Amino acid sequence: MRIVVLAGGIGGARFLRGLKRAAPDADITVIGNTGDDIHLFGLKVCPDLDTVMYTLGGGINEEQGWGRTDETFHLKEELAAYGVGPEWFGLGDRDFATHIVRTQMITAGFPLSAVTEALCDRWKPGVRLIPMTDDRVETHVAVTLPDSGADAGPGERKAVHFQEYWVRLRASVPAEAVVPVGAEQAKPAPGVLEAIAEADVILFPPSNPVVSIGTILAVPGIREAIADAGVPVVGLSPIVGDAPVRGMADKVLAAVGVESTAAAVAEHYGSGLLDGWLVDTVDADSVTRVKAAGILCRAVPLMMTDLDATAQMAREALTLAEEVREA
Ligand code: FO1
Numbered sequence: 001m002r003i004v005v006l007a008g009g010i011g012g013a014r015f016l017r018g019l020k021r022a023a024p025d026a027d028i029t030v031i032g033n034t035g036d037d038i039h040l041f042g043l044k045v046c047p048d049l050d051t052v053m054y055t056l057g058g059g060i061n062e063e064q065g066w067g068r069t070d071e072t073f074h075l076k077e078e079l080a081a082y083g084v085g086p087e088w089f090g091l092g093d094r095d096f097a098t099h100i101v102r103t104q105m106i107t108a109g110f111p112l113s114a115v116t117e118a119l120c121d122r123w124k125p126g127v128r129l130i131p132m133t134d135d136r137v138e139t140h141v142a143v144t145l146p147d148s149g150a151d152a153g154p155g156e157r158k159a160v161h162f163q164e165y166w167v168r169l170r171a172s173v174p175a176e177a178v179v180p181v182g183a184e185q186a187k188p189a190p191g192v193l194e195a196i197a198e199a200d201v202i203l204f205p206p207s208n209p210v211v212s213i214g215t216i217l218a219v220p221g222i223r224e225a226i227a228d229a230g231v232p233v234v235g236l237s238p239i240v241g242d243a244p245v246r247g248m249a250d251k252v253l254a255a256v257g258v259e260s261t262a263a264a265v266a267e268h269y270g271s272g273l274l275d276g277w278l279v280d281t282v283d284a285d286s287v288t289r290v291k292a293a294g295i296l297c298r299a300v301p302l303m304m305t306d307l308d309a310t311a312q313m314a315r316e317a318l319t320l321a322e323e324v325r326e327a
Pocket of ligand 1: 167
């Protein structure tokens with residue numbers, strides 16, 4: 001079975017671990033979000049690709065869900081001693097090595113997709129990991145920063161990089177708009193459209209529907225290829241009981257005018273894209289609303305508390321895909 005998964009960071013990576021357990025013989029292609037990528041200290045950092053690669057390759061810091069296990073921060077401290085920041089973004093020494101290799105290869109002329117393949121030669125994630133595009137796409141968030149001055153006037157409206165919104169500001173101010181800068185001109189990376197066309201099933205893990213899956217779908221050609229693939233497309237809600245399981249999805253959902261509920265996220269994707277949707281058992285009463293939107297829906301436990309629970313979620317998604325096929 002050929003499975004294509006669109007993945008953001010932590011939620012996508014953990015789901016993939018369960019999927020690999022649930023379908024050990026499947027041929028899994030992961031299309032990774034690169035809208036979170038950021039250039040720091042002259043290096044290209046790809047948080048979501050790395051989170052998938054480290055999680056499936058056994059190098060992830062399990063507690064925080066991103067970055068390397070057994071990490072130290074000497075390099076960052078030395079840079080800070082020179083007054084070189086940003087200090088708010090936690091890059092560890094081991095992680096730095098990945099960004100140095102990636103940047104060196106890109107500078108030498110290799111596309112990000114080839115670089116990712118080379119990095120995965122070391123980590124052996126057991127899936128084919130492809131960035132959504134080789135082109136530069138950066139998600140920016142429009143915010144109004146509160147005025148901290150004495151004459152508290154209206155705050156400053158500006159666009160900040162997604163990482164600045166997420167990590168430095170901790171999504172503490174409303175996201176007024178979310179813009180995947182460069183997405184409109186981007187082309188799907190080699191292998192993306194082919195994998196979608198050859199898939200038997202396409203899965204949306206419980207990743208952020210706006211800044212993770214939404215950004216991947218914003219690359220021209222990807223949404224259309226999924227909609228036209230003619231195979232079941234099944235998603236798992238990242239919202240459980242009206243709140244994101246992890247992260248701050250509610251903040252960016254508000255920016256696109258979508259309420260923070262499992263049913264609203266399914267409607268946001270729409271029946272033109274999505275065939276099946278899993279909601280958590282606590283959201284069982286939203287099944288009727290999702291079905292009314294033309295999307296097959298089941299309520300099952302959706303908390304990725306451990307590998308067994310996550311593998312069971314993946315099995316439920318594959319079962320729902322079969323039901324879609326038979327419907
Ligand atoms: N998340 C944080 O909350 N704080 C950090 O300092 C931080 C650094 C970081 C460095 C490398 C990396 O691959 C991921 C990192 N993340 C950090 C996670 C990242 O900001 C987001 O969780 C994802 O971009 C959203 O998927």
